[in-house]
Amino acid sequence: MPCDVSGVQTVQQALIAAARQLEAAGIQGGARDARLIMAHILQLDPSRITLVAHDPLASQAHSQFCTLIARRVAREPVSHLLGRRQFYGRDFHVTPDVLDPRPETETLIFHALQRPFASVLDMGTGSGAIILTLLAENPLAKGQGSDLSQPALKIAQANADLLGLSKRVQFTQSNWFDNLDGTFDLIVSNPPYIALNEMAGLAPELSHEPRLALTDEADGLTAYRHIAAEAARYLNSHGRLMFEIGPSQGQAVADMLLNAGFKAVRVIADMDGRDRVVTGIAL
Structure with a gap:
C-alpha cells in the first residue's frame, strides 16, 4: 500500500509503514533502506534517526519520503535515490549514467595498494571510484581515467572535484586504448563482464544502471581479450595489470594474461571466497 500522507505521523511510524511496504515488494533489508532514505530527507546521519524517532514528520518531508519509497518499490537503487554511494570510506556521486561502486571492488583496491605506483590508468572508469580511491590512498601518484561514455566522464570529474583530486587525474573519452598514449605503473579495469x-537473471535494480557498463552483449570476456592483448605496450617495466572479474571468469582471464606474456599471474578471491581479481606483471 502506498504511503498515506493524509494524517500526521511520527518519524518512527512512517519508517515502520515504509519498511512493510518495501518488504511486501520483495525487497530484502527494507527497514535499512527506509532509514537511509529518511536520514537523507531529514539531512541527518542514519545513526541519529533514533533520536528523532518520536518527533512528528512534517508534511513536506513525509511527501518527499513517500515519493522516494515508491521509487525504491519500483527497484530503483537506494544510491540513485540518495545521489551517492559509499566506497572505501568515501562518498561518490552516482547517477543512472554510471555503475554503482560495489563492496567487492574494494578487493581490487586493497591489492593494488600493496605495491607502490606513481602512475595509474583506469579503463572504463565510470564514476571514477577506482582511480580516485587509488589516488586518495596514494598521495604521490597521478592518474588517468578513460570511458566511452561522456556522461560517465562528467560524473567522474565531479567526483574528482568533490574529493580535491582534480589536479592529479585526467579523464579521457576512449574506446579502451583508442585515444590513449603514454605508459603507466599500474593499469586497472572493471569492464563489462556479464554475459x-x-x-x-540479474536483480531488477541493475535495469537502472547503464547496460554498456554491465555486458559486452556477448560472452562477457570481450574487454578482457582486448585489454590483455594491448596492455603491455602501455605499461612500464614490471608494471601491473589488474582486472575485476566475474566469479566464474578467473581461469579464462588468467590464461589471457599468460598468453600475452604477463608473469606472476594470480587469481585473487574476495571476502566471500569468490574469484574477483586477476593480476599480472609486464616484463
Whole structure:
C-alpha cells in the first residue's frame, strides 16, 4: 500500500509503514533502506534517526519520503535515490549514467595498494571510484581515467572535484586504448563482464544502471581479450595489470594474461571466497 500522507505521523511510524511496504515488494533489508532514505530527507546521519524517532514528520518531508519509497518499490537503487554511494570510506556521486561502486571492488583496491605506483590508468572508469580511491590512498601518484561514455566522464570529474583530486587525474573519452598514449605503473579495469545470456537473471535494480557498463552483449570476456592483448605496450617495466572479474571468469582471464606474456599471474578471491581479481606483471 502506498504511503498515506493524509494524517500526521511520527518519524518512527512512517519508517515502520515504509519498511512493510518495501518488504511486501520483495525487497530484502527494507527497514535499512527506509532509514537511509529518511536520514537523507531529514539531512541527518542514519545513526541519529533514533533520536528523532518520536518527533512528528512534517508534511513536506513525509511527501518527499513517500515519493522516494515508491521509487525504491519500483527497484530503483537506494544510491540513485540518495545521489551517492559509499566506497572505501568515501562518498561518490552516482547517477543512472554510471555503475554503482560495489563492496567487492574494494578487493581490487586493497591489492593494488600493496605495491607502490606513481602512475595509474583506469579503463572504463565510470564514476571514477577506482582511480580516485587509488589516488586518495596514494598521495604521490597521478592518474588517468578513460570511458566511452561522456556522461560517465562528467560524473567522474565531479567526483574528482568533490574529493580535491582534480589536479592529479585526467579523464579521457576512449574506446579502451583508442585515444590513449603514454605508459603507466599500474593499469586497472572493471569492464563489462556479464554475459548476454546472464542478463535476464540479474536483480531488477541493475535495469537502472547503464547496460554498456554491465555486458559486452556477448560472452562477457570481450574487454578482457582486448585489454590483455594491448596492455603491455602501455605499461612500464614490471608494471601491473589488474582486472575485476566475474566469479566464474578467473581461469579464462588468467590464461589471457599468460598468453600475452604477463608473469606472476594470480587469481585473487574476495571476502566471500569468490574469484574477483586477476593480476599480472609486464616484463
